[in-house]
Amino acid sequence: MRQLRKMSVLLMLLVLAPAAAADDVGQVKTSKGGVVIVRDGQELAAPAGTPVQQSDRILTRADGSVGIAFRDNSLLSLGPDSSLDISLFSFGARQAADALEATLNRGTLSAVSGKIVTKSPEAMRIHTPTSILGVRGTEFFVEVTNANADR
Amino acid sequence: MIRVLGRTLALALALAVLPGCCWLWKPSGPETLVVVVPSRHDGHVGAVVVAKGEERQVLDSAYATARVKSRGHVHRTSLSAEEVQRKFAQASAALPRKSMAFTLHFVLANQTLTPESSARLDQVLAEAANWEAAEIDVVGHTDRMGTPENNDALSLKRAEHVRRLLIDKGAKPEAVTAIGMGERQPVIETADGEAEAANRRVEVIVR
Numbered sequence: 454m455r456q457l458r459k460m461s462v463l464l465m466l467l468v469l470a471p472a473a474a475a476d477d478v479g480q481v482k483t484s485k486g487g488v489v490i491v492r493d494g495q496e497l498a499a500p501a502g503t504p505v506q507q508s509d510r511i512l513t514r515a516d517g518s519v520g521i522a523f524r525d526n527s528l529l530s531l532g533p534d535s536s537l538d539i540s541l542f543s544f545g546a547r548q549a550a551d552a553l554e555a556t557l558n559r560g561t562l563s564a565v566s567g568k569i570v571t572k573s574p575e576a577m578r579i580h581t582p583t584s585i586l587g588v589r590g591t592e593f594f595v596e597v598t599n600a601n602a603d604r
Numbered sequence: 605m606i607r608v609l610g611r612t613l614a615l616a617l618a619l620a621v622l623p624g625c626c627w628l629w630k631p632s633g634p635e636t637l638v639v640v641v642p643s644r645h646d647g648h649v650g651a652v653v654v655a656k657g658e659e660r661q662v663l664d665s666a667y668a669t670a671r672v673k674s675r676g677h678v679h680r681t682s683l684s685a686e687e688v689q690r691k692f693a694q695a696s697a698a699l700p701r702k703s704m705a706f707t708l709h710f711v712l713a714n715q716t717l718t719p720e721s722s723a724r725l726d727q728v729l730a731e732a733a734n735w736e737a738a739e740i741d742v743v744g745h746t747d748r749m750g751t752p753e754n755n756d757a758l759s760l761k762r763a764e765h766v767r768r769l770l771i772d773k774g775a776k777p778e779a780v781t782a783i784g785m786g787e788r789q790p791v792i793e794t795a796d797g798e799a800e801a802a803n804r805r806v807e808v809i810v811r
Binding site: 485518519522528532533561562575581583585595596597 | 632633634635636637639640642643645649652653656664670672673674688692693694695696698699700701702703735736737739811
């Protein structure tokens with residue numbers, strides 16, 4: 454009986470897991486030079502049209518740059534030698550508040566806020582090694598220098 | 605005796621100087637630079653709140669800048685437009701295009717587009733051609749004639765009809781999504797049961 458219950462829990466997890474992981478939060482719209490997405494420890498090529506998911510790390514090489522459009526029309530782009538983690542994205546979900554959280558580990562970031570910020574200011578946050586940026590609107594740039602190159 | 609004293613003194617001196625010199629040599633650690641700029645789309649200047657521990661600084665004017673090191677306070681400064689352009693040229697050039705919205709209208713209680721709206725389909729495709737990887741959202745809306753349930757179905761039917769027209773004209777099927785919003789997002793608020801041509805529409809967003 455106990456084993457049966459254990460098995461049914463396991464089965465439920467198996468059924469639920471793929472559905473949660475398949476959620477695309479945005480798409481690569483521009484991609485130049487060396488650009489990769491690190492997902493589940495794997496490095497994937499990231500030409501224009503590649504879907505972006507929560508928990509992805511976006512990396513650009515010395516000759517790379519990349520632009521991403523999120524489902525709420527937030528726009529983020531990276532210059533060369535940059536690293537950005539997509540920590541959290543939720544838009545229009547019934548069970549969660551709208552939020553966009555990303556971490557710039559190093560390099561340069563260009564950003565234009567989208568509908569998430571229009572509806573709830575500061576629901577978009579950019580984390581850096583030394584600060585947290587609460588976004589109330591529109592366009593800004595961020596640079597992180599002298600950071601840990603491993604990230 | 606003097607020798608021993610001299611040695612002790614030298615050692616003491618070295619110990620006193622060592623922490624100082626190493627503190628100077630220590631790499632300075634990560635630094636963040638944030639600058640708010642006028643929107644490239646409409647010139648509007650927004651705001652970014654820079655938080656470090658308990659400290660909060662609001663940047664809300666054009667080219668207002670903050671530098672944040674691991675130690676010390678948030679340092680406010682200002683960069684020139686040229687300095688910003690130089691520093692962020694490549695990141696800025698990689699920013700995706702702004703999404704474009706097109707509104708299409710229907711003949712009353714029908715799935716037929718008005719003639720002007722039919723012509724607008726070509727504009728949608730022309731805009732999509734400007735993108736390396738365009739996604740096209742087709743969102744149907746109705747007025748408040750009929751029940752909300754029927755309007756949900758009708759709005760989706762209209763959206764799917766427009767999706768089909770776009771694909772027939774050459775849009776990639778996997779890039780076009782049809783969504784029905786029913787009567788929930790009117791352009792003009794009306795009483796229930798009222799016909800309103802402006803609300804009977806499909807919005808097409810190229811992004």
